[in-house]
Amino acid sequence: MGRKNQKKKMWNRKRKLEESEDKSKKDRKPYVKCISSNPKMEAYYAAIGLHATQKSGPDSKDFKPCLSAEDMEAERVKFITCMRTSLRASFRIAQNIEEEFREHLIEDVENFVGTEIEIEVDEEGNAVSKARGDATMDVSGTDTEGNVTDIDAGKTTLKKLAPAKAIPYIPDAYQLSVDRRTIRRNPALQNFHEWLKAQTDAGFVTRQETVSMIPPVVLSPEPHHAVLDMCAAPGSKTSQLLEYVSSIPEGGTEPEGFVVANDSDAKRAYMLVHQLRRINSPASFVTAKDAQFFPQLLRGENTTDEERAQEGLFDRVLCDVPCSGDGTGRKNPGIWKHWSQSAAHSIHPVQVGIGLNGARLAKVGGFICYSTCSMNPIENEAVVAQILRDADGSLELVDKRKDMPNIVARPGWTKWKVFGESESKRIKKDRQKKNNAKMKKRRKEYEEKQGNGKSLDVEENRVVDDTQEEETKEDPWSETPDSWDENYLTTRAALQGLIEFKTFEDVPINHRHHIRQSCFPPSAEEVDKFNLERCLRCLPHDLDTGGFFVALFKKISPLSARAKRKADELARANSDKYDFRHSKHDKNESKPNQNEDIVPEKSSEGIPSTELSKKKKGGYGFNNAESFVTADTSLLHDLSDFYGFTEEFTNSQFYSRAGGKSKILYYITESVKKNLIDRGIQDKIQVINSGLRGFERRNKDDCVVNYRPCQESIHYIAPHMSKRKFAIGPKDFYNCLKRGSNAAIPCESFSEPICKKLRETSLGAFVFVLEGYELDISKKMYMVMWRCRGDAVNCLVCEAEMNGFKSKLKAFTGIGEDIIPFNNNIEMHIEKEKNESNEEPAQTTFSNIRDKCIIQ
Ligand SMILES: C[S@@+](CC[C@H](N)C(=O)[O-])C[C@H]1O[C@@H](n2cnc3c(N)ncnc32)[C@H](O)[C@@H]1O
Numbered sequence: 017m018g019r020k021n022q023k024k025k026m027w028n029r030k031r032k033l034e035e036s037e038d039k040s041k042k043d044r045k046p047y048v049k050c051i052s053s054n055p056k057m058e059a060y061y062a063a064i065g066l067h068a069t070q071k072s073g074p075d076s077k078d079f080k081p082c083l084s085a086e087d088m089e090a091e092r093v094k095f096i097t098c099m100r101t102s103l104r105a106s107f108r109i110a111q112n113i114e115e116e117f118r119e120h121l122i123e124d125v126e127n128f129v130g131t132e133i134e135i136e137v138d139e140e141g142n143a144v145s146k147a148r149g150d151a152t153m154d155v156s157g158t159d160t161e162g163n164v165t166d167i168d169a170g171k172t173t174l175k176k177l178a179p180a181k182a183i184p185y186i187p188d189a190y191q192l193s194v195d196r197r198t199i200r201r202n203p204a205l206q207n208f209h210e211w212l213k214a215q216t217d218a219g220f221v222t223r224q225e226t227v228s229m230i231p232p233v234v235l236s237p238e239p240h241h242a243v244l245d246m247c248a249a250p251g252s253k254t255s256q257l258l259e260y261v262s263s264i265p266e267g268g269t270e271p272e273g274f275v276v277a278n279d280s281d282a283k284r285a286y287m288l289v290h291q292l293r294r295i296n297s298p299a300s301f302v303t304a305k306d307a308q309f310f311p312q313l314l315r316g317e318n319t320t321d322e323e324r325a326q327e328g329l330f331d332r333v334l335c336d337v338p339c340s341g342d343g344t345g346r347k348n349p350g351i352w353k354h355w356s357q358s359a360a361h362s363i364h365p366v367q368v369g370i371g372l373n374g375a376r377l378a379k380v381g382g383f384i385c386y387s388t389c390s391m392n393p394i395e396n397e398a399v400v401a402q403i404l405r406d407a408d409g410s411l412e413l414v415d416k417r418k419d420m421p422n423i424v425a426r427p428g429w430t431k432w433k434v435f436g437e438s439e440s441k442r443i444k445k446d447r448q449k450k451n452n453a454k455m456k457k458r459r460k461e462y463e464e465k466q467g468n469g470k471s472l473d474v475e476e477n478r479v480v481d482d483t484q485e486e487e488t489k490e491d492p493w494s495e496t497p498d499s500w501d502e503n504y505l506t507t508r509a510a511l512q513g514l515i516e517f518k519t520f521e522d523v524p525i526n527h528r529h530h531i532r533q534s535c536f537p538p539s540a541e542e543v544d545k546f547n548l549e550r551c552l553r554c555l556p557h558d559l560d561t562g563g564f565f566v567a568l569f570k571k572i573s574p575l576s577a578r579a580k581r582k583a584d585e586l587a588r589a590n591s592d593k594y595d596f597r598h599s600k601h602d603k604n605e606s607k608p609n610q611n612e613d614i615v616p617e618k619s620s621e622g623i624p625s626t627e628l629s630k631k632k633k634g635g636y637g638f639n640n641a642e643s644f645v646t647a648d649t650s651l652l653h654d655l656s657d658f659y660g661f662t663e664e665f666t667n668s669q670f671y672s673r674a675g676g677k678s679k680i681l682y683y684i685t686e687s688v689k690k691n692l693i694d695r696g697i698q699d700k701i702q703v704i705n706s707g708l709r710g711f712e713r714r715n716k717d718d719c720v721v722n723y724r725p726c727q728e729s730i731h732y733i734a735p736h737m738s739k740r741k742f743a744i745g746p747k748d749f750y751n752c753l754k755r756g757s758n759a760a761i762p763c764e765s766f767s768e769p770i771c772k773k774l775r776e777t778s779l780g781a782f783v784f785v786l787e788g789y790e791l792d793i794s795k796k797m798y799m800v801m802w803r804c805r806g807d808a809v810n811c812l813v814c815e816a817e818m819n820g821f822k823s824k825l826k827a828f829t830g831i832g833e834d835i836i837p838f839n840n841n842i843e844m845h846i847e848k849e850k851n852e853s854n855e856e857p858a859q860t861t862f863s864n865i866r867d868k869c870i871i872q
Contacts, residue, residue, distance in 0.1 A: 052100045056512040057355040063505040064433045067091040085500040098557035103346035105196045106226045108189035112259040120827035128208040129180040135204040137175040143198040184422030186229045218820030219294040224252045227564035231387045232256040234416045239263045240272040241331035246307035248277035249284030251291035262297040269735045270685045271299040280306045289705040302704040308369040308587035313695040326379040327574040333374040337367045339388035343563025358437045360394040371403040372583040384569040393432040396565040402534040406582045411569040415550035424558045428551025431537040435514040643698040644671040658721040660739030683710030683729040724781035731796040740782035746829040752811040760808040777803045
């Protein structure tokens with residue numbers, strides 16, 4: 017093609033791009049506030065008694081029944097008002113970082129958001145966006161009472177926001193008085209946002225919803241524990257669990273515990289790997305499998321009697337199951353639009369199946385946590401009751417309230433009403449037709465002729481009330497029920513298509529596969545036995561959070577053969593009905609295999625086609641083409657020689673996923689190898705990832721050993737290195753940090769002895785460690801470097817980790833600078849308050865609250 021034509025094509029492409037950008041700008045709809053309302057959801061929750069209990073006193077953590085209609089209405093209003101405000105953002109400081117450094121980060125938090133902050137708001141009190149001048153965010157209810165500052169700044173004013181609060185039942189966690197969008201977009205919070213991003217990238221801080229932090233704290237694994245997270249993606253709870261098991265025992269060089277993070281959706285499991293990379297721990301093992309079929313990991317003939325007696329491998333199991341998610345309405349507007357009671361019934365059997373398999377996989381004496389972000393008893397207490405029923409006395413519920421003294425959580429319910437949704441597909445279609453403008457008009461005319469505004473759909477036993485539908489469209493949440501009488505509330509629910517079934521026998525036979533016996537409340541005898549009140553029910557207005565449910569089981573004996581059979585049957589029935597097995601590996605499987613021992617599958621049936629094709633190309637293991645296999649021995653020998661490892665170390669801890677001279681060698685902990693790989697986990701399920709990248713092959717062939725260590729695992733590998741490792745002082749360390757990632761750093765810029773050593777070092781990778789931290793591995797002060805051809809070295813550390821090093825170096829030695837200096841205005845503000853009141857400004861310290869927050 018001639019040059020002229022090429023240019024023409026390029027200009028055409030550019031023009032088209034500009035046109036499409038212009039078009040998309042024009043088409044961009046203005047920000048419209050989503051109405052958080054759903055009449056059916058409101059009618060359902062009122063009818064099943066969500067507003068029937070209240071706090072015993074304003075600061076009480078106990079609850080009592082609402083005895084009057086006024087009390088119930090007050091409860092409803094509190095609930096609704098809260099549900100309609102946007103969710104406050106929250107974050108926590110990682111638990112696996114050094115105490116000294118944690119204190120430093122807490123100080124940063126105090127400086128940034130520990131005092132009242134003034135932010136710019138528009139005339140309606142909405143926070144002003146820095147990205148789009150016209151867009152505004154809802155921060156209503158976040159200001160300190162009546163404290164709107166009357167400073168005129170054109171159309172905007174300054175409004176004082178309450179300081180961040182330490183979350184009293186989660187260690188080192190904070191809840192802000194603004195939502196995520198405001199943090200992202202308001203200029204007053206820009207520095208704090210930058211700080212938050214940098215610390216998140218470095219793995220020291222995790223932005224996580226407050227209630228989502230509860231299950232790992234309830235489980236509180238010990239550092240040597242084997243933990244299973246059955247439904248793990250996107251991984252916020254997994255990273256929290258990983259922090260518990262990532263600590264290195266005294267005298268050791270790696271964690272003893274591990275977390276298996278599983279999700280049925282392989283794509284989501286890959287996202288999980290990305291999320292966990294921040295934590296930089298080798299103690300994770302990511303798999304993709306329907307949790308109902310996650311296998312028992314016995315060791316065939318080598319299984320000991322003790323292992324058989326314990327039944328499961330895991331000390332802690334988290335079942336954060338898929339759910340309708342109606343507790344997340346404060347951050348997910350879609351919940352309001354799409355809520356349906358059927359969703360709870362549909363997901364209920366899968367939730368029971370996952371919980372039961374979790375119980376089977378736990379050790380006797382271990383704990384299983386069941387959690388959902390739904391408020392619906394069908395997904396909560398009904399599931400817990402069925403798990404207890406099927407487990408036949410092997411499990412008991414544990415009340416964690418006493419270990420989390422400041423948590424406000426309502427007791428689990430022992431009775432509830434069961435509703436079915438009357439809307440069949442046909443009825444739904446009809447209703448959509450009715451809402452069609454033309455149909456509506458005709459219908460109105462017809463009904464006027466009939467002389468009333470209502471018609472009864474006899475077939476479906478459903479009252480259709482158009483006038484009501486019109487009214488509720490506006491703002492159904494602000495509508496007080498005419499009466500709090502139970503019968504009235506049930507009828508009101510019927511108006512929304514919700515039909516109550518008093519007993520299972522009332523459920524029409526053709527609906528019983530959907531509305532199951534297990535959805536109904538337990539019998540009086542079971543109520544006494546199950547102790548459902550020990551569950552934690554978190555309602556949004558109790559702690560200004562999302563809605564959440566948590567139950568903790570203790571496994572007191574192995575599951576009976578009958579219980580296991582039941583679990584198998586349920587899982588099989590569910591897998592026939594629902595396609596939760598997103599992974600390619602799972603889709604070819606139809607039988608649960610919990611009771612199998614590790615017999616590698618011999619047949620080639622059930623192998624994903626991609627894996628088969630890989631086999632044809634590469635000729636490696638067919639069960640799991642991505643299996644971890646011990647790396648090439650000659651390569652490991654060369655590595656040991658060049659970096660000074662013992663061969664025992666390299667031979668046992670480096671794996672490749674493709675065999676031969678693969679691009680990456682993975683570093684896997686002894687405990688992951690012994691408990692998972694050696695037990696044949698790879699023969700049973702799809703393994704997505706494990707360990708950390710230990711060595712990476714270089715494309716250039718200019719060095720004796722063409723593999724360089726990776727920064728992500730260097731803290732675990734370097735203690736075993738006896739060659740090419742240099743301890744340097746803080747100034748030399750900072751010298752590398754200030755130059756940035758991959759920049760050439762002249763040898764002469766280091767102190768004289770280090771410069772001399774560097775000049776004597778041959779081409780290739782080496783490691784710097786901060787003096788005094790050689791054996792203090794948990795502080796992670798190792799850096800991967802490269803000796804270049806000229807008189808220079810490179811620092812092979814990415815930008816995010818460089819920032820992390822800067823923060824730590826400043827905290828440990830006082831040298832260097834903080835990555836994001838905090839807002840000077842706030843400093844001035846504290847100073848001003850101090851001068852005015854001659855005492856410390858209120859709420860500037862979190863330490864008091866932190867002291868109370870030691871989880872036992
Ligand atoms: C509530 S989310 C889990 C959230 C996660 N624990 C966290 O804290 O980030 C539920 C997850 O379960 C997965 N899932 C759905 N059905 C599953 C099944 N049968 N087995 C395993 N995972 C499943 C979904 O893909 C989804 O990622």
